[in-house]
Amino acid sequence: MKAVLKKIFLSVCWRLGLFHVSRYLMKDKLQILCYHGFETYDETSFRPKLFIKKATFNKRLELISKYRFPVLTLDDALYKLRNNKLPRNAIVITIDDGFYNVLGIAADILNAHKYPVTLYLTTYYVQKNSPIFRLVVQYMFWKTKKREVSFGGCAWNKNENMDVRIDNDKERERIIWDCIDYGENECSEPERMRICQLLGSLLGVNYQQIRDSQILSLLTLDEAKLLDRKGINIQLHTHRHYFSVDDEAKAKKEIVDNRKVLDEIVDYPTNHFCYPSGIWNKDQWPWLEQMSVYSATTCLPGLNNSECPAFGLKRFLDGEYINEMEFMAELFGFMELARALRKKTKDFIIKWTPDFRQ
Incomplete structure (x- = not known):
């Protein structure tokens, strides 16, 4: 809703010619x-x-x-x-x-x-001529259609529970960053590629296709x-x-x-x-x-x-x-003008409102 209102507001400002005013001022x-x-x-x-x-x-x-x-x-x-x-x-x-x-x-x-x-x-x-490890991990978790995956035997899974509900935002983010941190801090590039291959197999996402397409390279x-x-x-x-x-x-x-x-x-x-x-x-x-x-x-x-x-x-x-x-x-510099006005307004409030300063 906020995005819609912002778009409407900017459209009105454009029609009123305010963008051209800001262009001149900037x-x-x-x-x-x-x-x-x-x-x-x-x-x-x-x-x-x-x-x-x-x-x-x-x-x-x-x-x-x-x-x-x-x-x-x-x-x-x-x-x-x-x-x-x-x-x-x-x-x-x-x-x-x-x-x-x-x-x-x-x-x-x-x-x-x-x-x-x-x-x-x-x-x-x-x-290295290989995809960006961090993005590949994030992309495969985004791409998978699986809701639960067993990460038993995966060195990066620091949780005792090997079955992870990846349709749960908190659990998904945890396992993603466990994998990324392990790969970036403890592995060589060939080892990171093997992690991606294994992860692709577990998640049902084709790692080789990601590599060949170069979308994340x-x-x-x-x-x-x-x-x-x-x-x-x-x-x-x-x-x-x-x-x-x-x-x-x-x-x-x-x-x-x-x-x-x-x-x-x-x-x-x-x-x-x-x-x-x-x-x-x-x-x-x-x-x-x-x-x-x-x-x-x-x-x-x-x-x-x-x-x-x-x-x-x-x-x-x-x-x-x-x-x-x-x-x-x-x-057209309209947002720069808006940022400047917002800052001046905030500074004015801070200066003249003691409770706001606290």
């Missing part, structure tokens, strides 16, 4: 769009925040073109932002992780529109090189999709290992970074600077002005769960 700010995977089978039903349909993505780019929002490269946009030379309502398009379907779907759509894009590529699975080295030849700019996203917030050595190693693989793919500097899973804090900023990183994008919503810190750039995370009117509201 004209000097930079919008950075973020995407992840692109659907080839049923991924948007599985993770609508992570994946987007081909038709939806193409429609997004058509809207950007229709309303004449300039799309810049990341390098160009950041330079112009810092020097107050940004064209009105400029946009940068970014893609995180490097799913295989970036090559199979997104690249051709972007090239058809002649829009530049930055791909933040995490590289562990690029080298990242690009291979050769595929990433092909994207580079298509003009897609490839940048840093850590090697293992993890960036420590309290261990400087581990954090820097992620950059070193990530950059080492990217050096096999591209022949230009990799100086832009994206925090994996949007987890970051300001203590990491000196580490990034020491590693010759010039910018870092977050998952915080909002637009960027010339005063935004280079290592705290905001983005709008788009996906199939976002309807067209919501996308338009972000594109």
Whole structure:
């Protein structure tokens, strides 16, 4: 019901011309769009925040073109932002992780529109040529039609009860994370693949089909090189999709290992970074600077002005769960205006209402 009311409210605001007012008010700010995977089978039903349909993505780019929002490269946009030379309502398009379907779907759509894009590529699975273990486990539990499964003899099942009701949300989440934690912390990649094969057998889900279809796989080295030849700019996203917030050595190693693989793919500097899973804090900023990183994008919503810190750039995370009117509201800066007004209202209440401060 809340989503329906929000859509109605935004539609009314659009008809009243308020989106165009917000576009003017936000004209000097930079919008950075973020995407992840692109659907080839049923991924948007599985993770609508992570994946987007081909038709939806193409429609997004058509809207950007229709309303004449300039799309810049990341390098160009950041330079112009810092020097107050940004064209009105400029946009940068970014893609995180490097799913295989970036090559199979997104690249051709972007090239058809002649829009530049930055791909933040995490590289562990690029080298392993196997699906992402965590996503495969979650996908198979989502996909199965079984209601109860016996996990007797499975090393990851830490519960004495071997029969698990996977139609029970709490039990299903427990066994999923027991499996993921065991695989990620105690197993090699070949052992994780064997876990997936066994799990597929227990759940009645074809693991080999998941592997062959590459719906949950990242690009291979050769595929990433092909994207580079298509003009897609490839940048840093850590090697293992993890960036420590309290261990400087581990954090820097992620950059070193990530950059080492990217050096096999591209022949230009990799100086832009994206925090994996949007987890970051300001203590990491000196580490990034020491590693010759010039910018870092977050998952915080909002637009960027010339005063935004280079290592705290905001983005709008788009996906199939976002309807067209919501996308338009972000594109035109209406949601940014709404966030600013909401913050001012909250600050006013805190300032003048003693009980609220407590």
